[in-house]
Each structure stands twice: as C-alpha cells, then as structure tokens.
Amino acid sequence: MQERPLSHIRVLDFGHYLAGPLVGMMLSDLGAEVIRIDPPGGPRWKAPVFDMISRGKRALTLDLKSEEGRLTALKLTARSDVVIDNFRPGVMARLGVGPSSLRRANPAIISLSLPGFASTDPELREIAAWEAVIAARTGQFTDMGLNRRLMGINPSFTPLGLASAYGAAFGAMSVLFALRAREQLGGDHIEVPLASALFEGLVYNSEQIEDYPDRYKSPRELELERRERLGLPNNLSYPELSEFLDPFYRTYMCADGRGFYVVACSIVTHPRRVLELLGLQELLKDLPDFDVYLDRGDWPSDWALRNYPVGTQDRGRISDAMKAAFLTRPSHEWETLFGAAKAPATTQRSTREWLKDPHALQSGLVLEVDDPRHGKMRQMGNICWLSCDGDAVNKRPGPLPDDMRPALPELLLEPPRTQQVSKVGGWLDGLRVLDLTNVIAGPTIGSTVARFGAEVTLVQPVSPSVDPWNAVVFGLQAQRGKRSILLNLRTAEGQSALWKLLSEADVVTMNGTDEQRLSLGLSEERLAEINPKLILVQLDAFGAPLRGPKSDHLGYDDLAQAATGVMTRFGGGPDTPEEHAHFGTIDVLAGFCGCAALGAALERLRVTGCGGIARASLASAGELIQAQFMYDFNGRAPFDEPSGRHVRGWGTFYRCYQAADGWMFFAAPTLQQSSLNHVPEFHDLFNAQETDLEETLTTRFLQQPIRYWAERFSGTAAAVVPLSSLHATRKAALKKESEGEADIRSGTFSAIRHDAHPMGRWVDLVAPNAVRPEQAQVVVPGPAPKYGAHTRDILSELGYEAREIDAMIAKGSAAEQWSEKYLPE
Structure with missing residues (x-):
C-alpha cells in the first residue's frame, strides 16, 4: 500500500x-x-x-x-x-x-x-x-x-x-x-x-494607490464619489444597484427563476465568448475593442471590450440584451453550455444545494462519511491534496463518543525524536519557483513563498491576456518579491526558453484546469522526464481529487462564491444574491491553500525523493470559509445562520451594538446572561426575558462610549471591541518603506507604504506578518517589478547571448514590457 x-x-x-x-x-x-x-x-x-x-x-x-x-x-x-x-x-x-x-x-x-x-x-x-x-x-x-x-x-x-x-x-x-x-x-x-x-x-480591500486613475474605478465607485461630491445620501435599493453593475460581472435570472452568475470581464476573449454563446453576435459588430495598455487619453473610445468596466453608453443595452437571452433557458442548461464554451459562469446555489451537487459529490469536493453520531454525513472534502494520493477521498470518521473510546497506550511506547541543531535561514531558502499564474489566487502562492526565502520567477505572455486592472493593480500585491520575464509561448523560441526554466526549477505554479495544463505540455509524465523531483502546484475553480462534470469549467473567486452558497447567504436568499463584500475573499485563501498543498508535496519529496502535482481549488477554499456550515445529514438543524443585508449578529449576546461614540461588537456567547453580572449597569437584567434584552441593551449601550464598555467587560470571557474599518486598521499600522525595515512582529497589524515604488506612485499594502516563527527568518518582499523588467537578465542566465535576446525581442518571442508606463493611465 x-x-x-x-x-x-x-x-x-x-x-x-x-x-x-x-x-x-x-x-x-x-x-x-x-x-x-x-x-x-x-x-x-x-x-x-x-x-x-x-x-x-x-x-x-x-x-x-x-x-x-x-x-x-x-x-x-x-x-x-x-x-x-x-x-x-x-x-x-x-x-x-x-x-x-x-x-x-x-x-x-x-x-x-x-x-x-x-x-x-x-x-x-x-x-x-x-x-x-x-x-x-x-x-x-x-x-x-x-x-x-x-x-x-x-x-x-x-x-x-x-x-x-x-x-x-x-x-x-x-x-x-x-x-x-x-x-x-x-x-x-x-x-x-x-x-x-x-x-x-x-x-x-485596504490597498491604496496614490492618485488612483479613474479608469480603474467601477461604476459603483464613481457613483459613490458623485454622491459624496454632491452631498447626496447613499440610499439605493437592491434593484437600483443593477444599473451600476457591469453586464459581464453580475447575476441574471433564467427561465427556471434561478440566478446565474457571470464573471467574464478583464480577460481578452471572455466577453466575446459570452455574447456569442447567448446569440448576441450582432452586438459585437459595433463594440469598441483595442489595446487597453495605452493611456486613456490615447483610446479611440471611452472603453474597450477587453477591459473592465463596460462604458456608460453601452452598459444598458448590453445588460438588457443579456437579460432577455438568459430568460430563454433554465440555469442548468446555461451552466452546461457556458462550461463547454469556456465562458466563466455558474448557477447560484445555497450551501445545502452545493452539498448535494452532482459535481461536488462526484469529484470529492463533498464527501459522505459514516459519522458515529450522525450516520451518513455529507462534509466538505479536502482543502488541498496531492494527485498521487489515492486515499484523499477516503475519510475516516472522527473520534468515538467518550464511553466508546479505546485506550491509547501504544502512544507512549515509541522512542522520542532526536535532537536538532538550530541554524539561521528561511524555511524555503534556495527553492526555485517558476510562476505561470495570473490575477490573484495563483500569484498569491509565489508572493507568499517569497517571504520564506524562495526565489520566484514570474513568466507572463508577451501580449497580455488580462487587463491592467487585474494584472497591474492587483499585481501590486500579488507579484511582490518576484522577478518577471515575458515570453510568447506560441513561438518555438518562447517554448524553448520556458522548458529551460522548467528544467532548472524545483516548483512550478499554474492556475488552470487539467485541459489547460495539458495544453501547455505539463503532463505528469513530461514533468517527471524533465525532473522527477519537480513539483507542480495547480489551482483551478472546480478541481478536486477526482474528476466531475465541472472539472474543466473556468471560474473565478465570485463564481466559487455563487456555486458554493456564499452569495445567497450574504444577500439573504436566492432572489437577492450578493458577492461577498471583499475583493479576493476566496482568491487569496485559495492561494494560501495552494501553499499548504506545496508544503505537503515538499514533505513527501523530502521523504520519498518524488515530486508530482499538488492542488487546491477555489471551490475547496469556498468550502473552507463556510466550514461551520459545510455539512448535512438526516436530522440536521436548519441552515438558518444569519444572512442578508440587515443582520447585526447571531443574537443578543453576539452582535453589533451602537455605543455613544460609534459601533462596537459585544460577544458573550458562552456566558450570555451571566455576563451582565460583571457590569453594575446591567445587574437588573440578569433574570430578564431574553426577548426583551436586545432592545434594552441597545438603549443602554448608547449611553456610554465604547472604551467604557470594553473596560467593564475586560478580564472576562466576554469582549467589547470597536468596529474598525480595514482602511483605519491599515492607516494606524502604516510604516514607510524608505524609513527602513519595519518590525512586522511588534503588534497584531502591520502595513507598508512602498514610497519609492517603480510605478512612480506610492502604494500602501498589508505587510506579510501573519506567520511568525521564532527561529526561521521571514523577509518582507520588495515592490512588484514592472512586467518584463528582468527578461534580459533571466534569458542571459539561461545561456542566451545578447544578440539572441535582441532577436527574440525583435521577433516577439520575448518582451521587456507591456506598456511604457508601469500603470497605464
């Protein structure tokens, strides 16, 4: 075995x-x-x-x-x-x-x-x-x-x-x-x-760029600015919001009354695929399409089909045409058609529906386990896995109830571990990583391992397939700590350079389906021929240990949210789904899960000398953020967790309240009413009916500032904290890069202003301080380089002479930049 x-x-x-x-x-x-x-x-x-x-x-x-x-x-x-x-x-x-x-x-x-x-x-x-x-x-x-x-x-x-x-x-x-x-x-x-x-x-969600150009702001952002400028209230209704949603980035109702979520913006070919699939080819004839890596002042129109967002003059008519088209078929038919056409979209589902979804069950994203308490129990599957691990879908149940547990005397019979000698260095010092990913989830792997000492080389195409918003703006975070080379993999010279890079790498990362991986020639057999110790880390949307109907469907963060139940919960139901309100909610998490998969592969390599494929997916990460709800069995309590736009918490003793100076969160989930005994102002409420308590506490909390209530409950199992904002948290923890290396371990939060950024603008980003080893070193990666900044250096290191590099660039097999400016304006 x-x-x-x-x-x-x-x-x-x-x-x-x-x-x-x-x-x-x-x-x-x-x-x-x-x-x-x-x-x-x-x-x-x-x-x-x-x-x-x-x-x-x-x-x-x-x-x-x-x-x-x-x-x-x-x-x-x-x-x-x-x-x-x-x-x-x-x-x-x-x-x-x-x-x-x-x-x-x-x-x-x-x-x-x-x-x-x-x-x-x-x-x-x-x-x-x-x-x-x-x-x-x-x-x-x-x-x-x-x-x-x-x-x-x-x-x-x-x-x-x-x-x-x-x-x-x-x-x-x-x-x-x-x-x-x-x-x-x-x-x-x-x-x-x-x-x-x-x-x-x-x-x-807290990234901030100096003089951020308007061209990257969505219609919703511009509307917020307009309302602030004119002193208008923010009071739109849910239906009114649709006027500000991009037609390629929203939910549509289908013939069966179910929502269908489309995320097909920013990638060059995706909007065209969507319109053609919907039978709207006529629209394509007069929609503008041009190189969006030009400055906006050089654009022939105020938007381009390959760039998010759609311009105001075309947004309404495209949305209306797509609304009408989606009403001609039920959602399950559209899902099959979109998947086959490689157009990113999915049916909106609840968590409970996802737990019995055919793809989830067939692929192993959801598993059935014989639980000793609950019987047949559907549960989330692996968060990450290795392709060689045939037992990844064979789950043993948890420990038996207390009265059925066997003794474990054998645990004390093995010899103790041998002593180790500590040295100085990072966990991944010398690890060479070749990064073939784009947007957020995939690049997060490379930017994360760089802090632990890995040497990361980013390979991107000569002609960008992703618009500057996704590639450059998001890349300010996702591409930190890497070197960058641009290669045209459709040419023999570009392919040759890629395989030379692969032969010298320890790890290669990619975000794409199995079909896309194989189209690049990255089969397990070919990788083993190059280097039997090579590890490929693969992220995709709906991948799992086994194949299923949607294994080769394309997808992004928001689609994983829609498919696994996040959007219907956040929005309050199937009629009002909303994307969970943070950029990269699942994307970034999937990148971290990809790092965990890499860690498992590295440990296996250390023991066996064999590489292979390590994997995670957006769908598995979507399950992880819903872990406390991601199970079902006969007799399960209702899926009635707080949802929708107006909820403040789980109940009286775990919710947001307003104090005299702002909003705060009060948490006493275990103490509940006994927590009130710790505060003189609440002694009379100890025996009050819980149905009356929430209103009473709402009134009384308003009488004092947050700090007063925090001190009253300090030292107990209850807590009171202010509702901060991500921007306020970043601002309070901000250090300038020019002032020297920040001590990222001195508190809970840390942020860096890259004030000598190659972009020519400063950018504020969260510092990499979530992982704090006592012994191993962690480095703060430098600013993300301009795409292609190291093309010549990397090709030279591969043995290419200067004249060969010049010829590759002249022919278009390699390039040194996508645009004159780091961030096109």
Missing part, C-alpha cells in the same frame, strides 16, 4: 472551536496521525461541525491542570512532530506546556499557536478573541463592499469565519514548510495571530 503524503507525521491537536482543529483536519486529510487532546468533560464545542473537523483524528482526554496530565502531554510531545493550540497568548505556558516546555521535551518539535491577536500586542492580546470579535476589530464588518455602501448599510455582519479560514491555511502551510526545513534549522515555534491572517487575507 502506498504511503500517504504525511503518514509519517504525528500531530497533537489541543485546538478548540474552529482555527486550530481546522489545521489538524487539513493535516489529517493529508495522511498525518492527529491526536485530539480533550479536556475533562470532552470537547468545549459540542456541535456537528466539530465532529466533522475531527474526522480522521483519535482523541485522548487530559487534564492539563494536573501534574499527571501535563507530564503525559510532554511525553506525547517527545514522540510527536507537531503541536497545535489556539488559546490566548500565554495559556499553554501557564499550563506547563508552552513552547519552551515543549522544546525541552522534544527539541525537534514544530509548535503552532493560533491566538486571536498577537502575543506582542499589549492592547489586544488579552481580549476574548471570538471569531466576530477578531472580524470587528480588524475591520471586516465596516463599509463591507460597494453594494452595501451604496445602499447605506453599515455595519454589515457576516457569519463567515474568514479569520479562522485564513489562519488555518497559514497554520497548515507554515507547519509543513517548517517540517521541510527541520533537518537544517531545527524545531520551531510559530505564531499565527488570526487577526493578522484576516488582515493579510483581505489585503486587496
């Missing part, structure tokens, strides 16, 4: 609630032996979702407050590879199993802590960091998306566990990267503050 990728790894999972157990689940799904450590009385979170994320794990009950329990935990550590916790900073140390104690027991241990806020943050580290508390303090609920701003809805609550999802992906990748380097660098302790992970995951 073939060993699974991580079958040689043992993990102790002390995690509770979501983030820590999700890391344990991801490692277990890759074959690791994961032992869940429960406190006396069993897990703190007694819910079906906890049973799901405990799949494949064994369980052991330990009282860490007793000497016997502490010593058992340390004995287990001596025979393990990884320890995971997600307590507040300092809790594990107080229990006698902190990082220093673990390292004394096993110098080779990789320990991972996932606190809500950084241990180096004196203001925030002691706050009871419930998921929504992290979201509120970071800025997730404020000004949440252009739709909500135009409708005048602020704050906007969402139940999605973004912080835990981003934190889990960072946690899994960092553990696996640390294992890869353990022989050189020794054991390590890693901290991944969930708020830092969330801030990094939402980087595109």
